[in-house]
Amino acid sequence: MKVSSAREIAGSSERFPPGVRVGPGALIDDDVSLGERTGRPGRSRGLEIGRGAIIRSGSAVHDGVRIGDHLEMGRHVVIRADTTIGDEFRVWDNTLIDAGCTIGDRVQIHANCYIAQLTTIGDEVNIGPGVCLVDDPHPGSATHLCMRGPTIGRGAQIGTNATIFPFVTIGERSLVSPGSVVSRSVPAGLVVAGNPARVLKSVAKVTCPLDVEEGHYLGSPRGSCEEAARGRAGELSS
Numbered sequence: 001m002k003v004s005s006a007r008e009i010a011g012s013s014e015r016f017p018p019g020v021r022v023g024p025g026a027l028i029d030d031d032v033s034l035g036e037r038t039g040r041p042g043r044s045r046g047l048e049i050g051r052g053a054i055i056r057s058g059s060a061v062h063d064g065v066r067i068g069d070h071l072e073m074g075r076h077v078v079i080r081a082d083t084t085i086g087d088e089f090r091v092w093d094n095t096l097i098d099a100g101c102t103i104g105d106r107v108q109i110h111a112n113c114y115i116a117q118l119t120t121i122g123d124e125v126n127i128g129p130g131v132c133l134v135d136d137p138h139p140g141s142a143t144h145l146c147m148r149g150p151t152i153g154r155g156a157q158i159g160t161n162a163t164i165f166p167f168v169t170i171g172e173r174s175l176v177s178p179g180s181v182v183s184r185s186v187p188a189g190l191v192v193a194g195n196p197a198r199v200l201k202s203v204a205k206v207t208c209p210l211d212v213e214e215g216h217y218l219g220s221p222r223g224s225c226e227e228a229a230r231g232r233a234g235e236l237s238s
């Protein structure tokens with residue numbers, strides 16, 4: 001079903017400021033704001049969104065943002081200036097993605113999250129509702145010279161209401177359990193929980209609590225599965 005009150009956009013559109021380019025097949029609600037937020041007319045760095053985007057009511061994407069194909073944005077989502085995002089990005093209602101972030105392909109960010117400035121998020125990361133990724137090691141600094149959001153490795157999962165400190169790295173495929181406060185970097189493939197977060201176990205040891213799913217509870221990032229499948233196909237055909 002199409003988004004109510006959305007208008008289908010065939011390509012770059014006259015309804016947006018100069019420099020805003022939206023790919024074909026987009027569905028964008030009427031009160032969405034795309035483009036310049038510099039407050040200085042004529043200084044636009046442009047905005048590019050790939051094909052097949054869905055952008056719902058009350059959302060805004062600011063100047064200098066680049067987003068790949070098949071974006072899906074909920075209501076009242078804001079993506080601030082100079083953030084770069086890959087393909088198949090899904091973000092739910094009321095999330096704020098601050099300026100200068102780098103986000104990979106097939107990333108999902110749930111509702112009510114704050115993604116701080118200069119955060120890096122790898123491919124196939126899942127971020128649960130109410131997560132805060134923060135960027136300021138000493139709030140109140142007038143210079144803001146040492147601000148940077150965390151780095152979330154490929155395929156990592158961040159549970160609901162977790163808080164992750166500035167400069168912290170979450171390793172590939174690690175799981176941050178709900179409500180954790182992560183103040184130190186986490187190596188790849190581990191489960192951490194608590195405040196301050198401590199290592200519980202390897203993700204390979206996480207099993208389905210209901211025994212519904214067999215094998216590893218946390219699947220591999222899609223790329224790895226595809227590579228493994230290609231590898232198996234190669235073995236079969238050789």
Ligand SMILES: CC(C)(COP(=O)(O)OP(=O)(O)OC[C@H]1O[C@@H](n2cnc3c(N)ncnc32)[C@H](O)[C@@H]1OP(=O)(O)O)[C@@H](O)C(=O)NCCC(=O)NCCS
Pocket residue numbers: 127128129158159160176177178179180191193194195200206207209
């Ligand atoms: C981390 C997790 C995988 C552990 O599951 P498990 O292997 O069944 O382990 P348990 O639930 O037995 O927990 C082991 C210990 O860690 C504690 N613990 C688990 N998660 C915790 C958390 N988020 N915060 C604090 N302590 C936690 C448990 O209380 C238990 O402590 P105990 O040994 O003193 O009783 C599970 O708690 C989890 O977080 N799953 C993912 C949920 C999620 O993020 N969903 C998406 C949300 S949007």
